[in-house]
Amino acid sequence: xxxGNLSTSELLSGLLRxxxxxxxxxxxxxxxxPRILVSILAGGCLGLAGVLIQLSTRSNLGDPNLxxxxxxxxxxxxxxxxxxxxxxxxxxxxxxxxxxxLVSLILFKLISSKDLSPIxxxxxxxxxxxLTVSIGTSIVSHGRVFPTQVIGLVxxxxxxxxxxxxxxxxxxxxxxxxxxxxxxxxxxxxxxxDTLSRSLGVDPIKTRAFSMxxxxxxTGASVYAGGLIGFVGxxxxxxxxxxxGNSPLQLVVGSSLIGAIATLSSDQIARLLxxxxxxxxxxATTIVGAPLMMYLALKLK
Amino acid sequence: MNLSIxxxxxxxxxxxxxxxxxxxxxxxxxxxxxGPNGSGxxxxxxxxxxxxxxxxGNITEIDWKDMxxxxxxxxxxxxxxxxxxxxxxxxxxxxxxxxxxxxLLRLLDTCGISSISNQPFIEISSGERQRTWLAFALAxxxxxxxxxxxxxxxxxxxxxxxxxxxxxxTNIGKTILMVTHDVTMAVEYADNIISLxxxxxxxxxxxxxxxxSSDPYGLQN
Numbered sequence: 001x002x003x004g005n006l007s008t009s010e011l012l013s014g015l016l017r018x019x020x021x022x023x024x025x026x027x028x029x030x031x032x033x034p035r036i037l038v039s040i041l042a043g044g045c046l047g048l049a050g051v052l053i054q055l056s057t058r059s060n061l062g063d064p065n066l067x068x069x070x071x072x073x074x075x076x077x078x079x080x081x082x083x084x085x086x087x088x089x090x091x092x093x094x095x096x097x098x099x100x101x102l103v104s105l106i107l108f109k110l111i112s113s114k115d116l117s118p119i120x121x122x123x124x125x126x127x128x129x130x131l132t133v134s135i136g137t138s139i140v141s142h143g144r145v146f147p148t149q150v151i152g153l154v155x156x157x158x159x160x161x162x163x164x165x166x167x168x169x170x171x172x173x174x175x176x177x178x179x180x181x182x183x184x185x186x187x188x189x190x191x192x193x194d195t196l197s198r199s200l201g202v203d204p205i206k207t208r209a210f211s212m213x214x215x216x217x218x219t220g221a222s223v224y225a226g227g228l229i230g231f232v233g234x235x236x237x238x239x240x241x242x243x244x245g246n247s248p249l250q251l252v253v254g255s256s257l258i259g260a261i262a263t264l265s266s267d268q269i270a271r272l273l274x275x276x277x278x279x280x281x282x283x284a285t286t287i288v289g290a291p292l293m294m295y296l297a298l299k300l301k
Numbered sequence: 302m303n304l305s306i307x308x309x310x311x312x313x314x315x316x317x318x319x320x321x322x323x324x325x326x327x328x329x330x331x332x333x334x335x336g337p338n339g340s341g342x343x344x345x346x347x348x349x350x351x352x353x354x355x356x357x358g359n360i361t362e363i364d365w366k367d368m369x370x371x372x373x374x375x376x377x378x379x380x381x382x383x384x385x386x387x388x389x390x391x392x393x394x395x396x397x398x399x400x401x402x403x404x405l406l407r408l409l410d411t412c413g414i415s416s417i418s419n420q421p422f423i424e425i426s427s428g429e430r431q432r433t434w435l436a437f438a439l440a441x442x443x444x445x446x447x448x449x450x451x452x453x454x455x456x457x458x459x460x461x462x463x464x465x466x467x468x469x470x471t472n473i474g475k476t477i478l479m480v481t482h483d484v485t486m487a488v489e490y491a492d493n494i495i496s497l498x499x500x501x502x503x504x505x506x507x508x509x510x511x512x513x514s515s516d517p518y519g520l521q522n
Contacts, residue, residue: 060379188392193376195352199369200392200441246380 031161038161039267039281040260041169042222043232047259048177049218050233051240051251055187056211057111059118060296063234064104064219067125071132072103072216073223077153078136082143093168093224100220101213103132108212112205133228156229156282158267165225172221173256176214180252183210187248229266229282231289232259238296262288302362303327304349304445304476309358311344311500318344319356320500326478326493328444331464331471333487333508334480336497342480345497346370346447349478363445363476369438373449373480383425383433384409384418390440405440412436412466428459432466439470446470448479452486464490488512 046064053062064070073096079085080092087095107128111121133154140150152159186207189200197204222229240254266284273279304326311319318341326332334342347353349360350370378386387408391401409415412432417425422433431451438446452460464486467477471492481487487494487508494511496504496518503519504511511517 058376058378188389191378191381192386192389193372195370195372196375196437198352199350200389202392241380246385 034163034166035158035161037166038225039158039264041173042225043260043263044173044256045218045222046232047236047255049215051237051255052211052215054237056208057121059121061122064215065228065230066129068128068132069100069104069216069219070223070228071129072100073220074136074153074228075132078140081145081149082140096224097217097220101216104212104216108209151280153227155280156227157280158226169221169225176218184248184252229285231285232262235289235292304363305361307359311356318500324495324505328476329471329474330492331467331477332493333491334495335484335487340497341500342497343449346449350447367443368445368447369441369443370447371434371438379423382419382421383414386422386433387436387440390437408436408439427454445476450480460486
């Protein structure tokens, strides 16, 4: 399977580490498995970030990458790619998270007006999204960079997945998931309106600010690992809602799982469909996600 | 215990909305707040429920924690059904699941929405929506329910039924303060009327005395 053709027996022996240092083993353990795990975790981060935006803002069109949160990290990573900033791998990871966090908090400030409507939020988010991506693209085109690197960043790619990236993602995802599960009960009243939520004893502004911070961290980590992958955060909560139901706990767990599955399978499609050439994983998610967003917009009341 | 408002003053953007206003809202009664647009009806509810905090004056005897406020036209969550919304009213209350379920069924029954309990909120009529919000408010089990124009989109038959329901609810020990633009209905069904004009009170008292009052609408000022 895959561009670096391995037979079933090579794959198996590679997996079982029967032949130390063989090509099979190297491909499986340093390329394939990290890539699979990273795409699963990045998808989990996006699914979780998506459901956090949607629950905390009551907008069912919320998506961390369409709304520019991922664009924050993309700007930073563009600067890294273009050679404007030079730091170590952990610094890159931290920088990506911090810059996404910054955008998510700016977005939170922008939508903190009294009459927050799903449509207003979507328009605001898409404007912020367009802005961040164009800034990122300008920076990256300023440096002398290979087009594939640029595409990997703005359209998503897991080709450079490593065990190190996997570890950073794992910690981020587990920590954010645990925190979300602890506060997930607060999303019950948040489903109604800010006023009613307040009357049930949950401060909607604080809950939203906190959720958006988590969105920033999760999205930054996913962009660090796989670039901008649109629509996973948007569709995962919807699919989860259909399968598991409306309770916040089910949505949080379900959406993370579905994000993971969707991203893993999109990446495998992107890798194998036109092998040996790969196309960006973000294209695969967009082909499914964009029509679904149109459908949701049509149903919006 | 009555809900007492004393010397309430409220200014928004240098416009005086409420002018040294004092009133008593008797407990376990239905009180209707009437008055023309811009007279300050909704502002009173928002001040009492602490939605607005920039006022001067006192609200005494009942703490705002013992009240629940239903704003005009609460946003309709797109995917929740009637019983799920009602159920949200129990949020934060320390009651076990079976008891909660039993209470939920009783509330749906009281509010006459048992038969539509599984219908999505966005697909039911305006009258049914208001009954759902009322059931939601009752699930919170607060002493006072504040409602802002719940009947603006409900037809006359639905309005009568709704007022009947409100009367039943005051009989089980709740105090209701409701803003309405429909004076006829208010006079017919409410125990008490507060008529507001330009941020001051034109009439305050039992609804049966409203019509005999010299200037209940405050037109002579």
